[in-house]
Amino acid sequence: MQFGLIRMILIILLLTGCNAMDRSSAVEVTSEMNEVISDYIIHYYEKAYMKTDEQFEVHKIYGAKKIGNVTTVYLYSLYSGFNKETKTEGQSGHSVPAIIKLKDENGKYVVSYYKEPSDGDDFKNTLYKIFPRKYAAQALNDTENLAGLQDELQQKAEAWLRN
Template sequence: MIKRIIFILFSTFVIGGCTNAPNHLLDGKEKISKEADQLISDYIIQKYENIYAPSKKQFEVHRIYGTNEKQGTITVYLHSYLGSFTKETGDEDQSGHSVPALIKIKKEGSVYKVVEYREPRDGDYYISSLEKMFPEKYVKKEEQPSDVINDLEIQMDKKVHKWLKQEGGDSR
């Protein structure tokens, strides 16, 4: 009987060790290369390029709360700020949004590819859909995201001012 129990426990460890990589939630953006980070911004800009009123330039900045890698796919939990700008209006964004999002990326060969993108639903479904998308500790950060939004606004201002300076516009 003891041999049987030891065999079952040993089998459980061996079989458990042979399954796919475990689900590991890592805070911050350690798992995200510069290439993958740029892919995220480019994807979000492209996704919304025909949604908002036309503008000269769109910028996206984001705060990555954490990542979770499983079977070669990296799930990224983030808060995104997208803004559209013109030289005439300077650093005042014409349209855009600030939302939490989940994006899944996978490396195929030497390039990353977006395989899924989600945002929480609007209105009464916002919190429940966010809770389905994000781990609890990141949901809590989204309940009062003022620090995140302030940081993203600073990042956005830097990008816009640099662009305006290059374009010869007012960088205020």
């Protein structure tokens, strides 16, 4: 009886310690980090799609963790290119979950890694391989509604057209 109680206490302490460690590495994504992420994705897809007058990217952050000087960010990205003549009608783009790693180099963030799940039949499997389970489930739900990012992207395009 006493051994069972000690074992249960040890298990509880171990689980509590693991949860505390997991939380301690969680970090908030700053506006600077968000800007680096958007700039990187826009540049990354610059030549992948047809040429447009302006490109915008918006994203939803699921979570981020920091290990050493590298912050890993799990996100859902919506990217589109626009032309003055077609106004707010996107001409090319994508919506996709992605993982991005930002390395802190002397106070500036630099992208050290970027990955998206595979397209097609392998999408769900690769999403679960690169994302923590809780974020992968959210991303799967968000594929139906573009993670609620369409309005934000539209606002950026409208602001650009006004200038």
